[in-house]
Amino acid sequence: MTTNPGKLLIILGITLIVLGLLLTFAGKIPLLGKLPGDIRIERENFSFYLPLGTCLLLSVLISLLLWLFRR
Numbered sequence: 001m002t003t004n005p006g007k008l009l010i011i012l013g014i015t016l017i018v019l020g021l022l023l024t025f026a027g028k029i030p031l032l033g034k035l036p037g038d039i040r041i042e043r044e045n046f047s048f049y050l051p052l053g054t055c056l057l058l059s060v061l062i063s064l065l066l067w068l069f070r071r
Helices: 005-028 052-070
Strands: 038-042 047-051
Touching: 038 052, 047 052
Parallel strands: none
Antiparallel strands: 038 047
16 A cells, blocks of 8 residues: 555545545436345335345446556
8 A cells, every 4th residue: 555645645535536426326327226136125114125236246346446456
């Protein structure tokens, strides 16, 4: 990791901007949250949602991006 505090602050700032954009526009990305493997149970007074497929896809994408940046 970098020891320069300036570079660290820039990386943290860019990360926060990207996370903010994802939170803002995540509802407009088609199929996000509706992938095969996402568990949704809806009953009369109860609803449960576990996005396993979405979490796996995001994990693979983030791992791939981190691997590319470390090369």
